[in-house]
Amino acid sequence: MNHFELFAIEPEYAVDLADLQVRYRKLQQAMHPDRFANASERDKLLAVQRTSQLNDAYHTLRDPLGRAEYILGLRGVDMQHEQKTLQDPEFLMAQMEWRERVEELNAGDFTAIDQAYSDLERETKVLQEQLEQQIAEADNDEAANSIRKLKFMHKLGRELEALEDA
Amino acid sequence: MAYSEKVIDHYENPRNVGAFDKNDHSIATGMVGAPACGDVMKLQLKISDAGIIEDAKFKTYGCGSAIASSSLVTEWVKGKSVEEASQLKNTQIAEELALPPVKIHCSILAEDAIKAALEDYKKKHAS
Numbered sequence: 001m002n003h004f005e006l007f008a009i010e011p012e013y014a015v016d017l018a019d020l021q022v023r024y025r026k027l028q029q030a031m032h033p034d035r036f037a038n039a040s041e042r043d044k045l046l047a048v049q050r051t052s053q054l055n056d057a058y059h060t061l062r063d064p065l066g067r068a069e070y071i072l073g074l075r076g077v078d079m080q081h082e083q084k085t086l087q088d089p090e091f092l093m094a095q096m097e098w099r100e101r102v103e104e105l106n107a108g109d110f111t112a113i114d115q116a117y118s119d120l121e122r123e124t125k126v127l128q129e130q131l132e133q134q135i136a137e138a139d140n141d142e143a144a145n146s147i148r149k150l151k152f153m154h155k156l157g158r159e160l161e162a163l164e165d166a
Numbered sequence: 167m168a169y170s171e172k173v174i175d176h177y178e179n180p181r182n183v184g185a186f187d188k189n190d191h192s193i194a195t196g197m198v199g200a201p202a203c204g205d206v207m208k209l210q211l212k213i214s215d216a217g218i219i220e221d222a223k224f225k226t227y228g229c230g231s232a233i234a235s236s237s238l239v240t241e242w243v244k245g246k247s248v249e250e251a252s253q254l255k256n257t258q259i260a261e262e263l264a265l266p267p268v269k270i271h272c273s274i275l276a277e278d279a280i281k282a283a284l285e286d287y288k289k290k291h292a293s
């Protein structure tokens with residue numbers, strides 16, 4: 001049973017998160033190991049395994065990137081994160097500029113940091129919309145590239161957060 | 167993470183940091199990024215008409231291993247022919263810097279940056 005089947009929802013990128021949470025809670029209750037207190041050892045073990053699978057599934061589907069990657073995985077696409085580099089010069093040039101911009105930000109300059117956040121959010125949204133369309137159209141290679149690009153955007157987000165905490 | 171001495175040396179005193187004018191016809195530029203961590207690297211080669219790499223510069227936004235890897239390869243490729251430079255393998259980098267397995271992708275970044283720069287060189291000189 002794959003993660004989508006587990007929650008009895010369609011394997012699509014657009015997921016109703018509130019609905020997903022409700023389904024998660026229900027399944028969680030049904031599977032709770034306490035309910036198996038008097039069951040056989042084997043059934044207890046099964047209940048524990050199911051619970052961990054359920055948690056796994058929920059965390060994967062709740063996260064937009066995790067969900068997108070999971071859908072591609074179901075379609076037989078392996079993202080090969082560790083091995084594959086991204087070589088899109090235009091995108092990478094923009095990333096370089098982004099990193100330079102973040103590097104030059106001062107920790108105390110909240111106006112500039114806020115501006116950077118909203119710019120980053122806007123660019124991220126464009127990529128997410130592209131990803132959604134590519135997944136819907138089963139344009140899997142392009143979707144994989146969008147996921148890779150979004151990982152760079154998330155990295156920028158973390159860099160900005162680090163700046164705020166500094 | 168315990169870094170090896172060589173990594174720390176290259177990280178604290180990176181060689182060849184900087185940039186060339188990418189529009190100069192003797193300059194080849196390679197840009198790569200590692201989705202695994204979101205880090206980016208720009209590596210540039212100055213290549214003579216005879217196809218010898220005369221100089222190299224890099225700018226890396228990444229971890230210590232990535233900075234050390236790019237610093238190391240810019241030293242290595244100087245004086246090499248385009249052909250020789252294209253033979254460079256990330257395993258040589260990883261070995262020289264004693265990188266642990268989780269840091270292999272950082273050395274792959276450096277290998278691919280050289281390759282991307284050599285691609286750019288070929289493109290520029292094809293016409």
Ligand code: FES
Pocket residue numbers: 200203204205228229230231232269271272275
């Ligand atoms: S962790 Fe990103 S390049 Fe090393």
